[in-house]
């Protein structure tokens with residue numbers, strides 16, 4: 395009898411090592427990684443079905459940064475602002491707040 399254990403599982407792939415230091419701990423070992431989703435059979439990834447968005451991660455303190463090297467944590471990168479009405483973080487491209495609908499000046 396054929397016994398099928400398959401499914402889709404995430405797999406973190408390292409794209410490249412980045413020649414930059416971590417803004418959090420100063421460690422000089424930051425990697426550009428991506429979480430892809432693979433079709434797997436018997437827990438062995440066979441082929442990718444979905445490509446994730448690349449992100450940077452510090453190998454020392456596991457701080458996750460976006461591709462431009464900005465922290466995705468508490469710090470707010472330049473280019474983002476907060477809604478004056480509800481205080482939530484919104485993209486500068488938005489004309490209206492996606493959370494409360496107020497016009498963003």
Ligand SMILES: [Zn+2]
Pocket residue numbers: 416417418419420421452453454455456457
């Ligand atoms: Zn670090």
Ligand SMILES: [Zn+2]
Pocket residue numbers: 477478479480481482491492493494495496
């Ligand atoms: Zn708002």
